[in-house]
Amino acid sequence: MTAANHETVLVMDFGGQYSQLIARRIRECGVYCEIVPFNTPLEKLRAMQPKGIVFSGGPNSVYADGAPRCDAGVFALGVPVLGICYGMQLTTYLLGGKVAHADSREYGSTRLFIDERAGIFAEITAETQVWMSHGDYITELPPGFAVTAHTNSSPVAAMADAARGIFGVQFHPEVVHTPEGMKMLRNFLFNVCGLKGDWDMGSFVDQAVAAIRAKVGGKQVLCALSGGVDSSVAAVLVHRAVGDQLTCVFVNHGFLRKGEPEQVVKTFRDGFHINLVYVDATERFMNRLRGVLDPEQKRKIIGEEFIRVFEAEAAKLGDIDFLVQGTLYPDVIESGTATAAVIKSHHNVGGLPEDMKFQLVEPLRDLFKDEVRALGREINLPEDIVWRQPFPGPGLAIRIIGEVTEERLDILREADAIVYQEIKIAGLYRKVWQSFAVLPAMKSVGVMGDERTYAYTIGLRVVASEDGMTADWVRLPYEVLDVISRRIVNEVTGVNRVVYDVTSKPPSTIEWE
Ligand SMILES: Nc1ncnc2c1ncn2[C@@H]1O[C@H](COP(=O)(O)OP(=O)(O)OP(=O)(O)O)[C@@H](O)[C@H]1O
């Protein structure tokens, strides 16, 4: 995605948990926003012509060795800057103020007293609620700055050098626990930076299409298509950009759900006029996974095997340099970045083989799922695709905890189909983020028809989430749990027990591997 023709705000990422949230809040205000690494060179920043820059929070202390710092020249670009938490501390440090470690952390919901209701605090309630998460404090303001808000424990909870358009807040305006946070961000964007708000999903489409066309030129492109909303949106965008230069490849790795291969092929062959190649690679994936138990190893093998299949298809079609994937921001951040930890290697990011030669085309890499759904509606994708629940690329292979075998796959596929049907019948399919079955490689004793059984357990996972980054387990009605449990045990041979997963993310993740 490029900033062409749209007012752009940049979020410089110092490793904060909420960096991505800041960016999407800004987009929610109708302003185009991109995240850039904290060490992006000044020339590059200048070339992106931002109208405003936000420094994110981050886990470090500015005075620590190896703390991420940007070039102080950022303040000389003539662009307003808003520093959030670590971002404000860094602003202080770079401009000649002082930051120190305090004895006690300030964490959670805190009362904020506004000393100057101007700039980002224009029309904000004089006493308002904000979300804090810090242990370092500003002990000396940089020259030219004034305190604009304080709390009972932070004398400098916000500061400003209004003349230069530089602002700092110790709290997090981007989280929902800061009720007036959006208003503050809007003040920054519209009053301080003087933006118009000229961006929406429609302009995203134009921008993305133009960027893809510029990148790909007259060359052939392959798109990894799963039938999920992300790769479907990516495929349609690329198709708009380069038409028949695009070929989609849908891989059946043997870990798809019941009826999925037929259904995806039908939807795309009949509904879209896009070249589609269906590859049955069941055997090659199965052969490589035999005997593998470690989740990260499974993910890496699957990620690599996907690429090998795409390479083979590319070779058949001629010489293809570009591979389109429906990668989203959460896939990127969970796979680990320079400043964020590896949670799991999403097959399409952290699971890619090192020797891969394709150049990636990932038009959705900065977006979250709900933004992609809005985009899907914008480009008139069928409702069924827009509202399809996410399904991980490695599929059922990472929902079998332990070794993947044909028997286990069959059992899980049947159980999962029952979960799908019953959640649909209960009218919950679109209301929840995901609902699915998992199969831990664990057997337990049961009694059926007066006989002892020793069979598999099925875990039921149903979660609510906005963007997949955090999630809560859904309080399903007992009747729904009951019917799912009874149907699975009665209809799926090899299962004699069903359990419901009642953990949120964090501390768990949505998938079990
Ligand atoms: N079976 C598959 N065949 C081809 N490509 C795939 C397959 N599964 C996943 N991919 C590729 O990996 C990417 C990431 O998978 P992921 O499951 O996150 O996205 P999705 O399937 O497009 O959407 P959703 O998250 O809604 O399932 C996809 O966008 C697609 O490019």
Ligand SMILES: O=c1[nH]c(=O)c2[nH+]cn([C@@H]3O[C@H](COP(=O)(O)O)[C@@H](O)[C@H]3O)c2[nH]1
């Ligand atoms: O394309 C994908 N490739 C993967 O390797 C992968 N792992 C998890 N997921 C999906 O991402 C969301 C967050 O999942 P976790 O809470 O398990 O990390 C959930 O929606 C998961 O289904 C994946 N998607």
Ligand SMILES: NC(=O)CC[C@H](N)C(=O)O
């Ligand atoms: N959330 C943050 O940005 C924290 C910044 C810094 N490490 C502090 O504790 O004060």
Ligand SMILES: [Mg+2]
């Ligand atoms: Mg998917």
